[in-house]
């Protein structure tokens with residue numbers, strides 16, 4: 001079963017999270033394989049998306065935030081878009097859009113960063129927004145300091161964490177067709193509040209980047225974790241093997257009822273709004289061409305069917321005329 005384990009290193013400014021997703025991940029794959037005409041994802045895409053699912057779950061469990069965390073890669077290669085969305089209760093969904101052929105051993109850059117123009121975005125979308133409030137979004141490229149293409153998603157996200165939070169982070173990610181798993185080790189931010197204190201603290205935090213010996217020691221231990229180990233060993237074995245010389249304070253794991261699970265937030269109402277957004281003219285032209293409007297959810301594979309009466313209702317019930325309807329004679 002899927003599970004999340006959080007822990008602290010006693011007396012040290014270092015915390016960790018280990019996630020191991022099984023059913024939550026295989027359900028993402030099953031929905032895609034049965035819902036799409038192309039069938040299952042090519043192996044390299046499957047593994048990249050699995051690592052993204054593990055990473056997004058780690059990041060959601062590592063922040064105090066009541067809203068969804070969305071991890072996206074906008075690719076310039078055969079994978080145009082890969083999206084993972086994790087809700088605060090760890091309901092999650094994911095999908096990737098693939099156009100073109102993919103070699104069985106394609107690297108990350110061959111999938112999403114052929115011309116070094118791929119981007120990775122992390123969006124925090126609060127559950128309740130103040131009027132006019134926009135979701136927070138941070139974007140990083142898929143290259144390093146020397147514009148060299150990064151071949152590991154973990155490196156891309158470590159870069160992001162350093163930029164956005166000024167915190168050293170080590171990530172180990174792995175996925176296959178059964179498990180998506182990840183380990184996050186992070187240097188704890190220093191406590192502090194208030195403007196002046198806050199800026200002093202953030203300066204002190206920046207001064208610690210890369211030089212905290214406790215963090216560095218633990219990060220090196222974490223980075224010895226191999227893909228195969230992360231995929232096949234249970235959580236207890238992984239933690240014991242890596243950190244047997246350290247003293248950990250463990251938190252109650254999120255498992256069973258509280259475990260991450262597949263969950264899609266699509267609804268007929270949302271699809272209706274999308275059709276309304278197309279405008280009456282566009283909706284009518286689809287109807288004229290195909291007789292009805294069929295919209296499939298790319299995350300869960302559900303098909304939403306709208307016949308001409310449904311469509312007429314969408315535009316009547318909402319009252320307002322959509323912008324493009326002015327063009328209709």
Ligand SMILES: [Zn+2]
Nearest residue numbers: 264266297300
């Ligand atoms: Zn759906």
